[in-house]
Amino acid sequence: MTALVLGPLLRHVGEHTATIWVETAHPCEVRVFDDEHGLDARASTFTVHGHHYALVEVDGLEAGARVPYQVALDGKTVWPARETRFPASQIRTMDARETLRISFGSCRRAPDTAKVFGVDALAALAHRLTDDPDAAWPSVLLMVGDQVYADELSEEMRTFIRARREPGTEPEDELADYEDYTHLYALAWREDPAVQWLLSTVPTLVIFDDHDIRDDWNTSFTWRQQMWAKPWWRDRIVGGIASYWVYQHLGNLAPGERAADPVYRAVLEAAAKGEDAGPLLDEFAEKADKEPASTRWSYSHDWGGTRLVVVDSRCSRLLTEDRRGMLDDDEFQWLDGRLQGGMDHLLIASSLPYLLAPAIHHAEAWNEAVAAGAWGARAGRFGEKVRQAADLEHWGAFEKSFNEVAKDIVAVGRGERGAPPATIAFLSGDVHYSYVARVTSPETTSQIAQLVCSPFRNPLPAHFRFAQRLGVTRPMAGITRLLARRAKVPLPPLRWRLTDGPWFDNAVATVELTGRTSRVRWDTPASETDMRQLAGVRIAG
Numbered sequence: 001m002t003a004l005v006l007g008p009l010l011r012h013v014g015e016h017t018a019t020i021w022v023e024t025a026h027p028c029e030v031r032v033f034d035d036e037h038g039l040d041a042r043a044s045t046f047t048v049h050g051h052h053y054a055l056v057e058v059d060g061l062e063a064g065a066r067v068p069y070q071v072a073l074d075g076k077t078v079w080p081a082r083e084t085r086f087p088a089s090q091i092r093t094m095d096a097r098e099t100l101r102i103s104f105g106s107c108r109r110a111p112d113t114a115k116v117f118g119v120d121a122l123a124a125l126a127h128r129l130t131d132d133p134d135a136a137w138p139s140v141l142l143m144v145g146d147q148v149y150a151d152e153l154s155e156e157m158r159t160f161i162r163a164r165r166e167p168g169t170e171p172e173d174e175l176a177d178y179e180d181y182t183h184l185y186a187l188a189w190r191e192d193p194a195v196q197w198l199l200s201t202v203p204t205l206v207i208f209d210d211h212d213i214r215d216d217w218n219t220s221f222t223w224r225q226q227m228w229a230k231p232w233w234r235d236r237i238v239g240g241i242a243s244y245w246v247y248q249h250l251g252n253l254a255p256g257e258r259a260a261d262p263v264y265r266a267v268l269e270a271a272a273k274g275e276d277a278g279p280l281l282d283e284f285a286e287k288a289d290k291e292p293a294s295t296r297w298s299y300s301h302d303w304g305g306t307r308l309v310v311v312d313s314r315c316s317r318l319l320t321e322d323r324r325g326m327l328d329d330d331e332f333q334w335l336d337g338r339l340q341g342g343m344d345h346l347l348i349a350s351s352l353p354y355l356l357a358p359a360i361h362h363a364e365a366w367n368e369a370v371a372a373g374a375w376g377a378r379a380g381r382f383g384e385k386v387r388q389a390a391d392l393e394h395w396g397a398f399e400k401s402f403n404e405v406a407k408d409i410v411a412v413g414r415g416e417r418g419a420p421p422a423t424i425a426f427l428s429g430d431v432h433y434s435y436v437a438r439v440t441s442p443e444t445t446s447q448i449a450q451l452v453c454s455p456f457r458n459p460l461p462a463h464f465r466f467a468q469r470l471g472v473t474r475p476m477a478g479i480t481r482l483l484a485r486r487a488k489v490p491l492p493p494l495r496w497r498l499t500d501g502p503w504f505d506n507a508v509a510t511v512e513l514t515g516r517t518s519r520v521r522w523d524t525p526a527s528e529t530d531m532r533q534l535a536g537v538r539i540a541g
Helices: 121-131 155-164 178-190 193-201 221-228 233-252 255-260 262-272 278-290 329-338 358-371 377-390 399-413 462-471 474-486
Strands: 004-013 018-024 029-034 039-044 046-048 051-058 066-068 070-073 076-079 090-092 100-105 140-143 204-206 299-303 306-311 345-350 423-428 434-441 447-452 495-503 508-514 517-527 530-540
Touching (some): 004 051, 004 070, 004 076, 004 090, 004 193, 004 204, 004 233, 018 029, 018 070, 046 262, 121 530, 155 178, 178 193, 255 262, 262 278, 306 329, 329 399, 358 462, 358 474, 447 530, 495 530
Parallel strands (some): 306 345, 423 447
Antiparallel strands (some): 018 051, 029 070, 066 090, 070 076, 434 447
């Protein structure tokens, strides 16, 4: 009799459809059901490197439905667990008539000790939803990067690795391949019952950031050359991308989009023949890394008057000897087509903040110019070392890409691409503190803001907090802007300033959209089972 290894995870949910993801111990038929509500949906597993997965697609649901569900494997009920303090998991569909609440954040170290990393904001959120009958439930949970840490390991993960390979084998104290990743995901999503329940009952969307693969992933062309020169890197990058496709990416897609995915079709065809799709996915993953335009990790969904565009700002980078872009040409064309008006709210999720503190933005722009040779070859080599050491690889370090997006959002905000939205908001994480930044120039009808929530559970050390507080000051912005001017970097086409924050607590943020009104609040764990409001900000309305 097979067993449930990981899941169930409630992934993409529409008004009438839902997707349930599971990993099982053996090939089997997976059934999602509830006899009282007539729910009965099934799927067979597919196999990747000896691991077995299924995505069960449920259709015909009512908008705004709250349908409890169970999971059976080959006829044996395996979910919910027999002993649990949490209520039955539910499929919660969207309803365009209701207030839309998008909870988001990034950077979650798990499992690890609360003494080092504090209380997990996702676990505290789960307890709030369970214990407070008046709690407002998220319509969707958006995790914008570093869902797992492949290069900063817990003791549990180190123990697993030591059992698989000899001490001193590279990469030391890091993941090496697909098998390592499967255990890392299990530790992150299964070990805490509160988080396991939360992911089973709140629709979840994701996008990766660097630590899902490795710190500074795709910082520059030089970085890529250095990594591919390492004998162990091929297995690492292939395992990281292939596992991301299975554990994270597939669930982001609506059923029709997933059915049209040629890789997913090929995997299901392999399953029908009784074949392991591991070699197929390895080939796909290596090509995705070497030829970014060969696949798309970005996606978008419309819910009533809101459009959410989730942008891959890691794997789709254009990094060659003579060109550098946050996104490759095809990806930019795709993004340009989705940055349109006619909506009440346009949300753009990027793991990396589009609008950093101005001082940090100018420093990254200066560094990009120096690394490209603005101060000569010797300074260029120094600039590359600084770029990698200081993680100077956000949107500010991709000047042309930043300016292209600025042009598009200003056009949307001025009504040049349809009726202007009430808000254009970037949702991001990465930096291990939270804040609000607002565009002050040029003038637009839309309110344009950057909303950052980070971390879920991985607070910034005290000495780095001092540096970040210094980085948000106006005097420091003047210094770094002067450096950028000396490197002949033109002024960016936008002006903005931090209006709220920074806050350094573990937190989860929630954007609440009703009509053309937008508010956002940050909640931080007061204990393992309780949360308190950290901040609340009105964006529009």
